[in-house]
Amino acid sequence: MTFEPASPANGAAWYAEQFERQRRQLRAVAYRMLGSFADADDAVQEAWLRLSRADETAIDNLAGWLTTVVGRVCVDMLRARRARREDLPGTWLPDPVITEADTLDPEQSVLLADSVGLALLVVLDSLRPAERLAFVLHDMFGVPFDDIAPILEKSPAATRQLASRARRRIQGSGTRPDPDLPTQRRVAEAFLAAARNGDFAALVELLDPDVRLRVDTGPRTWLAPPLLTGARDVASHAAAQGPRFAGPWEPALVNGAAGMIARGRAGLIAVVGFIVVNGRISEIDLILDPDRLAAVKVND
CATH class of the missing domain: 3.10.450.50 (Nuclear Transport Factor 2; Chain: A,)
Structure with missing residues (x-):
């Protein structure tokens, strides 16, 4: 993940422009966290609302700040969702990403399946919110544990353990399809x-x-x-x-x-x-x- 330092002298318009540049990345994080495009868009919109109310002079790393906000919003949404689903019958599956069969080359399809495969998202949905956040941000987006720890209000060592537990669950789930x-x-x-x-x-x-x-x-x-x-x-x-x-x-x-x-x-x-x-x-x-x-x- 590339972090671009903010400059207070650039003003609100600059922050809005930088937010739009980060929107796709933030939505990708939120989709992997929530498995729902509508919820992902809500999380990204909440990040924008919080940015519009924030003290811009206190933000040294805009991309990092936005990722932190989206992560916290997603964790809160996951906790609320888990409470609601306890009263709902049936099975919930993540929103699918559908591509017509002849529009994606094999190499691209392997990369997509590895990163956001439907079965992988099902396993992610079984994790605790903190485990999911630690795994998604570190293993999928390369965010250092030192940057993830404050989101979860845990030490970097404890955050590393959360990601490790999630990784073991995923590796043992058999969710990676044959590459052919x-x-x-x-x-x-x-x-x-x-x-x-x-x-x-x-x-x-x-x-x-x-x-x-x-x-x-x-x-x-x-x-x-x-x-x-x-x-x-x-x-x-x-x-x-x-x-x-x-x-x-x-x-x-x-x-x-x-x-x-x-x-x-x-x-x-x-x-x-x-x-x-x-x-x-x-x-x-x-x-x-x-x-x-x-x-x-x-x-x-």
């Missing part, structure tokens, strides 16, 4: 074909024994089970839903990995992301919530 995107696509397309045909045996062969299927239906929890685990249960569910897979599915990249999208007259009606590891599907994340999908843009 054509293989990912072949496996995803084979899954779709087997599901359409109700071919239970073929589905089991394509699935990791410990595969997880997560379904986000929003408040419509009766539409599908929120979580299934194990190849036989996931294959049984997919085979039983065969007619649904006969619709207008098209390949796409979902957070840089192989996926599928289905569109209706009003826009997206379903998004599914796959994590393919060693030639088998280990994660399937399906978003069916129409309210969420109405706000999702392809090639965002």
Whole structure:
């Protein structure tokens, strides 16, 4: 992360210009922290409001100050969200980043999947807010622990431990897909074909024994089970839903990995992301919530 020193002599217009230069980076931090574009935009907007009320002469490092503010806002939002979700049924999945399959080269897709893969964001969402912040800022954006520690009101050593715990959880989660995107696509397309045909045996062969299927239906929890685990249960569910897979599915990249999208007259009606590891599907994340999908843009 590049920090540009501020100069009080430049005035409010200079600060506004510098904020706009930092906006994309701040949104990237907030998305990885929150997994929601709307919440990320709210966090960035809150940083701007706080900057407009701040004593500009006291800010020596504008980019660092803004990152600190966004980090604190995100931690507060995560804590409030966790309290709310305890009363909500079903599964919540992060907002997907959807790119049409032929608009991203393989190297770019690998970088995107490593940094903001959908399954990785699911694991990040299981972390405590402080662990998530320490990992995101240090491991994804290279912010030193000495700069992260004041955000969490902890020592640099304690902050390092938080990031280390988060890193161990992520490394053991198997959320990094195979780097060969054509293989990912072949496996995803084979899954779709087997599901359409109700071919239970073929589905089991394509699935990791410990595969997880997560379904986000929003408040419509009766539409599908929120979580299934194990190849036989996931294959049984997919085979039983065969007619649904006969619709207008098209390949796409979902957070840089192989996926599928289905569109209706009003826009997206379903998004599914796959994590393919060693030639088998280990994660399937399906978003069916129409309210969420109405706000999702392809090639965002």
